[in-house]
Each structure stands twice: as structure tokens, then as C-alpha cells.
Amino acid sequence: MSETMQAIRVHDYGDPSVLRYESVERPEPTADELLVRVRGAGLNPVDTAARYGQIEYPLPWIPGWDFSGTVAAVGDSVTDFAVGDDVYSLARFPDAGNAYAEYATVPAADVAAKPATIDHPTAAGVPMVALTAWQALFEQGDLQDDDRVLIHAAAGGVGHIAVQLALQHGATLTSSTRLKPWDSSGGVSSGISAPPSGSNLRVCARFFGTFVRV
Incomplete structure (x- = not known):
């Protein structure tokens, strides 16, 4: 039985x-x-x-x-x-x-x-968000260690893992979030608080020298 x-x-x-x-x-x-x-x-x-x-x-x-x-x-x-x-x-x-x-x-x-x-x-709580972040950064985004990268919704499940992966890879990071926009002690160089979406977000990112291509 x-x-x-x-x-x-x-x-x-x-x-x-x-x-x-x-x-x-x-x-x-x-x-x-x-x-x-x-x-x-x-x-x-x-x-x-x-x-x-x-x-x-x-x-x-x-x-x-x-x-x-x-x-x-x-x-x-x-x-x-x-x-x-x-x-x-x-x-x-x-x-x-x-x-x-x-x-x-x-x-x-x-x-x-x-x-x-x-x-x-x-x-x-790790596998799905971590694999999604990895695919976005490295398989779709082809992130290089000297890139400047924008992580949208950086306080979310995928976002907070993407922040850690990008920083570990040596990228310069700009984050967007409705919460605390960035923490310089964690390596995030700049942040956008409660940002707009789409093309306007790309414009905001350019203020920090980050040009969104993906």
C-alpha cells in the first residue's frame, strides 16, 4: 500500500x-x-x-x-x-x-x-526571483562589469536580487523604488524615488548617466 x-x-x-x-x-x-x-x-x-x-x-x-x-x-x-x-x-x-x-x-x-x-x-523564496533576475541581467541584458545599469522596482522580489547580482558583477547601479531609493553603503550609487514608467523612466535614468537599452 x-x-x-x-x-x-x-x-x-x-x-x-x-x-x-x-x-x-x-x-x-x-x-x-x-x-x-x-x-x-x-x-x-x-x-x-x-x-x-x-x-x-x-x-x-x-x-x-x-x-x-x-x-x-x-x-x-x-x-x-x-x-x-x-x-x-x-x-x-x-x-x-x-x-x-x-x-x-x-x-x-x-x-x-x-x-x-x-x-x-x-x-x-530565492529560486524564481533569482533566476528571473539572472536571466534579465546576463542572458537578456548581457551585463558587463563596466556597465551602468538601472534596476527598476529595486525593492521587489526580483529587483532586490538583481541589485545584488549587478553589484557583485561590478556594475554601477541606479535603482528605482517607491521605498527608500538607494543605500550608498550597499553600493547603489544613485536612485529614483517613485518614478514614472516607460520612456520617462529612461529620461530620469539619464540624469545619473545610465542609458537604458534593454
Whole structure:
């Protein structure tokens, strides 16, 4: 008889009342997957969009893409991880997630070792925003270490990670935010408070010598 676990599932689309906490069959990892005991799960805007049906998956389904936890079992082909390893992941995106549960299976290729310097709830909030920031700066923006870069909405999830990545890469940074616009002690050289959007934001950035090209 298969083991069970507790999970949050969506049986219909709508507001938070559609989320059900219930007992379901615990998944088993395939040859290239891990079974992870979930210790923390992230909530992103895309999770809310999916719950409302803006992204549709076959019902019922377990939501959640970002999570952190401890490896409970490994597939036969997995060599990079072992039972007991602490890991975190953006799992299966953009396919249906499965993180809002006691256990989740995830392809080993989607997993990274969790840094010992952060706890599981903190780690669970990192993958989606960090990967989005990385893609924007380096894959789309081709950021170079002598670039001047504007980070819009720098106090947001993606924004605050983008600030750290850009500074670590040696870029000169201008930020925009409705909160405190910049902190010179953190390396941000200039800031725009409560900025306009679109072309007007580009004009504001030029005041600081930053010319937006992406």
C-alpha cells in the first residue's frame, strides 16, 4: 500500500477558498528525480495567477514551484545528491508545480544544494526571483562589469536580487523604488524615488548617466 502525505490541492480555480488541505498519495521519484521532504515553500505572483486559472493545469493539482527541503530518496540514476542533503529548487516550471506538500518529487537537474548560511524558509523564496533576475541581467541584458545599469522596482522580489547580482558583477547601479531609493553603503550609487514608467523612466535614468537599452 502506498504511503500518504498532506498536501494543498486546487480542485477548482478562484480565490484562496479553493485551496484544500488533504491527504494524498506520496509520490515516488523516477530514475532521474529526487524525493524531497519540503521544509519551506515560496509564494510568487504566478502562483496566484495559476490559482485563478490564468494558467490552467489538469485538476486537481498541487500548486507551488519554489521550495527548499531535505532529500528523502533518490532515483536510480541520480549521482549528485544523497539522502539527507539540504536542497532548494524551482521545480518543473512552467509545468505544474507540486511544492505545497509534505513531499515533492523534482528532477535532479532542477535542484541545487542549499547554502548552509540560509534557513529553509528563506531558501524557498530565492529560486524564481533569482533566476528571473539572472536571466534579465546576463542572458537578456548581457551585463558587463563596466556597465551602468538601472534596476527598476529595486525593492521587489526580483529587483532586490538583481541589485545584488549587478553589484557583485561590478556594475554601477541606479535603482528605482517607491521605498527608500538607494543605500550608498550597499553600493547603489544613485536612485529614483517613485518614478514614472516607460520612456520617462529612461529620461530620469539619464540624469545619473545610465542609458537604458534593454
